[in-house]
Amino acid sequence: MPSFGTPTDLSPSPLAAVERLLRARGHRTPIGLHQEKTAFPPCAEPRVWERAEFGIAPHEPAPPAGVPALRERLAAVAGARRGTAVDPDRILLTAGATHAVAVVLHAILRPGDDVLILSPQWLSATGLVHAAGGVPREVPVFLELSDPATAPGFGLVPAVEAAVGPRTRAIYLNNPNNPTGHRLDAAQLAALVDLAERHDLWLIADNAYENYDFSADGFRDTATVDGADARTFAVHSCSKTYVIPGARVGYLISPPGCAETLVKRSPHTLRSVSTVAQFAAFEALSTSPGELAARRRLAADAYRLAAEALEIPHTAVAGGLSTFLDLRAYGDGEEFVRRCAEQGVGLVPGRAFGEHCAAWARLCFTAAPPQTVLEAVHRINKVYGKGAS
Amino acid sequence: MPSFGTPTDLSPSPLAAVERLLRARGHRTPIGLHQEKTAFPPCAEPRVWERAEFGIAPHEPAPPAGVPALRERLAAVAGARRGTAVDPDRILLTAGATHAVAVVLHAILRPGDDVLILSPQWLSATGLVHAAGGVPREVPVFLELSDPATAPGFGLVPAVEAAVGPRTRAIYLNNPNNPTGHRLDAAQLAALVDLAERHDLWLIADNAYENYDFSADGFRDTATVDGADARTFAVHSCSKTYVIPGARVGYLISPPGCAETLVKRSPHTLRSVSTVAQFAAFEALSTSPGELAARRRLAADAYRLAAEALEIPHTAVAGGLSTFLDLRAYGDGEEFVRRCAEQGVGLVPGRAFGEHCAAWARLCFTAAPPQTVLEAVHRINKVYGKGAS
Numbered sequence: 001m002p003s004f005g006t007p008t009d010l011s012p013s014p015l016a017a018v019e020r021l022l023r024a025r026g027h028r029t030p031i032g033l034h035q036e037k038t039a040f041p042p043c044a045e046p047r048v049w050e051r052a053e054f055g056i057a058p059h060e061p062a063p064p065a066g067v068p069a070l071r072e073r074l075a076a077v078a079g080a081r082r083g084t085a086v087d088p089d090r091i092l093l094t095a096g097a098t099h100a101v102a103v104v105l106h107a108i109l110r111p112g113d114d115v116l117i118l119s120p121q122w123l124s125a126t127g128l129v130h131a132a133g134g135v136p137r138e139v140p141v142f143l144e145l146s147d148p149a150t151a152p153g154f155g156l157v158p159a160v161e162a163a164v165g166p167r168t169r170a171i172y173l174n175n176p177n178n179p180t181g182h183r184l185d186a187a188q189l190a191a192l193v194d195l196a197e198r199h200d201l202w203l204i205a206d207n208a209y210e211n212y213d214f215s216a217d218g219f220r221d222t223a224t225v226d227g228a229d230a231r232t233f234a235v236h237s238c239s240k241t242y243v244i245p246g247a248r249v250g251y252l253i254s255p256p257g258c259a260e261t262l263v264k265r266s267p268h269t270l271r272s273v274s275t276v277a278q279f280a281a282f283e284a285l286s287t288s289p290g291e292l293a294a295r296r297r298l299a300a301d302a303y304r305l306a307a308e309a310l311e312i313p314h315t316a317v318a319g320g321l322s323t324f325l326d327l328r329a330y331g332d333g334e335e336f337v338r339r340c341a342e343q344g345v346g347l348v349p350g351r352a353f354g355e356h357c358a359a360w361a362r363l364c365f366t367a368a369p370p371q372t373v374l375e376a377v378h379r380i381n382k383v384y385g386k387g388a389s
Numbered sequence: 390m391p392s393f394g395t396p397t398d399l400s401p402s403p404l405a406a407v408e409r410l411l412r413a414r415g416h417r418t419p420i421g422l423h424q425e426k427t428a429f430p431p432c433a434e435p436r437v438w439e440r441a442e443f444g445i446a447p448h449e450p451a452p453p454a455g456v457p458a459l460r461e462r463l464a465a466v467a468g469a470r471r472g473t474a475v476d477p478d479r480i481l482l483t484a485g486a487t488h489a490v491a492v493v494l495h496a497i498l499r500p501g502d503d504v505l506i507l508s509p510q511w512l513s514a515t516g517l518v519h520a521a522g523g524v525p526r527e528v529p530v531f532l533e534l535s536d537p538a539t540a541p542g543f544g545l546v547p548a549v550e551a552a553v554g555p556r557t558r559a560i561y562l563n564n565p566n567n568p569t570g571h572r573l574d575a576a577q578l579a580a581l582v583d584l585a586e587r588h589d590l591w592l593i594a595d596n597a598y599e600n601y602d603f604s605a606d607g608f609r610d611t612a613t614v615d616g617a618d619a620r621t622f623a624v625h626s627c628s629k630t631y632v633i634p635g636a637r638v639g640y641l642i643s644p645p646g647c648a649e650t651l652v653k654r655s656p657h658t659l660r661s662v663s664t665v666a667q668f669a670a671f672e673a674l675s676t677s678p679g680e681l682a683a684r685r686r687l688a689a690d691a692y693r694l695a696a697e698a699l700e701i702p703h704t705a706v707a708g709g710l711s712t713f714l715d716l717r718a719y720g721d722g723e724e725f726v727r728r729c730a731e732q733g734v735g736l737v738p739g740r741a742f743g744e745h746c747a748a749w750a751r752l753c754f755t756a757a758p759p760q761t762v763l764e765a766v767h768r769i770n771k772v773y774g775k776g777a778s
Contacts (some may be wrong), residue, residue, distance in 0.1 A: 001619050001644055002558065002589045005499045013453070013656065042448035046435045046665045058669075059431035061634040064402070095484055099659040106520070110394045111500055124656070131495070131657035133522065169391065200391050230390050245450040246664030255390055267402065267513070268520035269658055270488040275635030276435045277663035280447075 014123060014352035018337065027344030031368055031376040034346035036178060036240075036321055038366040040295050043242040043284035046276065054279055062272040065263045066093025066251070070282045074251055077285060078236075081210070082224050090259045092266055093273045097208050097237040097250040098124055101172075104233045104252065105132035107265050108169055108202055115204075116163050118142065118173040120180060120324065120353035120360070122206060125172055139163045140356050142180045143324075146315040156184075157191045164199050171196060174206035175222065176213055176319025179353045179362040181303070183213060183318035186220050193228045203232040211241040211292050213319040214300040223253065230255050240321065241292065242284035249273060249281040299366050306365040306373050311381040314363070322364040324350065324357075325380075331388035333361045339386075343379040403512060403741035407726065416733030420757055420765040423735035425567060425629075425710055427755040429684050432631040432673035435665060443668055451661040454652045455482025455640070459671045463640055466674060467625075470599070471613050479648045481655055482662045486597055486626040486639040487513055490561075493622045493641065494521035496654050497558055497591055504593075505552050507531065507562040509569060509713065509742035509749070511595060514561055528552045529745050531569045532713075535704040545573075546580045553588050560585055563595035564611065565602055565708025568742045568751040570692070572602060572707035575609050582617045592621040600630040600681050602708035603689040612642065619644050629710065630681065631673035638662060638670040688755050695754040695762050700770040703752070711753040713739065713746075714769075720777035722750045728775075732768040 018034040051057045055069045065071065068088070075088040094100035101124075105115070111133040117125050119138035129136035144154040160171065171192065176183045184192070196203050205222035213219035223232040234253040239245035254262050303317045313326035325347070327336050333350040340347050340361075350360030363380075365373055407423040440446045444458045454460065457477070464477040483489035490513075494504070500522040506514050508527035518525035533543040549560065560581065565572045573581070585592050594611035602608035612621040623642040628634035643651050692706045702715035714736070716725050722739040729736050729750075739749030752769075754762055 001647065002497070002591050004650060005495070005497050005502065005558075044448075045437045046447050046668070047437060048434045057635070058435050059433075059633050059635045061628070061637065095659040095663065098656065102658055106394075108391070108394050111522070113394065124660075127657055131654070133500070169394075202391050239450070244448050246446070246448045248450065248659065248661065248663040258390065261393060265520070267487065268516055269491055270484040270637065271513075272637065274484065274637040274663045274666035276665045276669060279435070280665060 014348050018346050018348060021341035022346050025342050030344040031372055032346035033364045033367045033376055034348045035367050036364050038243055039369050040243050042244050043287040044244055044280045056275055058276055062275045062278055064267045064272050067278045070278050073285045078253055081221055090253050092252045092262050094250045094252055095273050096248040097235050100235045100250045100252040101128050103262055103266050104204055107262055109134040113167045113169045116171045120357050122174050122178050123352040137163055138354050142177050142182045146180050146182045156188055157195055161195055170202035170204055172204040176209045178320050179322050180315040180324045181317025181320045183215055189222050189225045193225045196231055197227055205232050206235045208237045208240055209320040212296055212299050212321060215318050238281045244280050244284055247277040247280040249277050302365045302370050305370050306377055309374055309377040312384045321366045322362050325361045325363055328359045330384055333359055335388055337361050339383045340380050345376045345379050403737050407735050407737060410730035411735050414731050419733040420761055421735035422753045422756045422765055423737045424756050425753050427632055428758050429632050431633050432676040433633055433669045445664055447665055451664045451667055453656045453661050456667045459667050462674045467642055470610055479642050481641045481651050483639045483641055484662050485637040486624050489624045489639045489641040490517050492651055492655050493593055496651055498523040502556045502558045505560045509746050511563050511567050512741040526552055527743050531566050531571045535569050535571045545577055546584055550584055559591040559593055561593040565598045567709050568711050569704040569713045570706030570709045572604055578611050578614045582614045585620055586616055594621050595624045597626045597629055598709040601685055601688050604707050627670045633669050633673055636666040636669040638666050691754045691759050694759050695766055698763055698766040701773045710755045711751050714750045714752055717748045719773060722748055724777055726750050728772045729769045734765045734768050
């Protein structure tokens, strides 16, 4: 057979590897805390609907940018979040946040351009940059900022600025951060926006955890920082907020004047997002703010419960659904994850989140009900207590 | 704001342009024959289901390659079509045929590689090659083969072989062909496979119209030609066969040994196909062969009715859902489409299907019920009769 094209770094999914480990161990009651999810009920269930309700029938293909009724509802939600009206024409429906980031990267990168990734990072970020022909450059910041011992002396802007090169095109960040749960505040975001302006970079703000910011100030949309909107691609997902990860619906809010380029590019990845999936998002969006706030409190409670029980050092979580376990005293993260799998607990080795994170592992504290998470914590405490072989 | 990356040829959708024309003319009863679709009822409606029924709940994310129960059912359908068992592991679920072709192209192309496209072609084909960093090379064959005056003297293989260059990586074809309705027979497909072997090229066989082959022999899956399976990416869509284009579900059958590369690459476009969309396909797949055959006969009848009424020369249709109107005596296809839009009929200018097709236009004869299509044909006959301005 003929050969494939440019070989890119297409590592197998670390989540699939953990699932293989769990299956191989055949533990009676495995507890998967490796997936980043909640145990909350979904905000919408599939059903048939009449055309009048959504402006389109279930079997009809949606326009490339998304179903108008959904884009309007998303624009209203975004407007409320940002405190300023958002034109629905700036919104592109995507098949999840992964697809949104992929469309942005393909639009802004020339082969060999690089993207600074605030690290540790969402485990798909570097692969997406590779697949778009770019070069991912991890910039370690979140562990430094998370640690009370190092945070005061750590310069976020100097660290990022030192990584800017002639081919740098963008900075990618997710905030609150997955996997550490660290949250950049308004002043830090403003400093990053200033840096992006000085070097004329795009910002790709991954807001997957917008509903799970536990801080007193609440979620800060990067695009609302002064000057940010003109250079920020805001990536949003319905998976965590509305608990419909199976629908695979996300959306992208482009800077003013940029949406048309993205909307023209998206049909070169897929013609449009599934209409049935868009209807699920449309229904889920009518979830009350009170219900979403209640889920945020439950997630925060789940973190506190896990944190109190954990006998393993870990990052302090201000938002998001996971904490990063500090295994530097234990040794290797891979080894720890294997041992935990033997005890029927799924975690993800830290290396998946950054080259400098081999001695860490991610634990999602909302992937199971609180008592089940506690049981898992007890099991992994024992693994930690025994130390590495 | 910063600049975008490599500018690629991202032409606006010709379908959207036609819809703007139709809206601008404000005709009382517009008949849209520009979209490639049928007026048949969908083979599945959305509904809620229990996990046991599909092995996954509606809100849960599907594995990257697709839901196992659906891949197994698709493998069974493919096995029946091919007359030989197809391993479900060779099947990758995609968000429609567009996504399938995009994933293949990104996997096989290095920047600047070229793809031979048997032309006229599906209107997204050239854009997909551009977006994957490749160079599309249209090879005019279908009009030559369709015309009884030119067909006997036309050499399919010499035409394609003349276009093979040092950077050629693949041949893309859809058969039956959209927009002409021409059908390559087993001998022609075998000659193309032989050519691909000699030059070590991949074949990308777009089988979107597999259910609408009106010939006595019926649909011939390119992958079943001797030697083809090892180098053929077979692209399938549920949109036309099962009338669920809104679900956006397609699938790819990779050559033996190649599926893993494609399955690893797909999550760099989107994490997995929407679970609700996959369930729609799962249900639609239980449509009886008798019902699918009945729809094939209805589509063939719709063509005959339209062909008898058409006073415009057009391609003879052996399969697919459209015929290509020959406007060489009229003049320009764009002008003709504008005039037809004034009369409330939507067609697509031929240029969207190939650089050499400016004097043609596509008409989908199943996009409306037969009597409505007849009404449209009467209107466009009049436009044709008046000649260009």
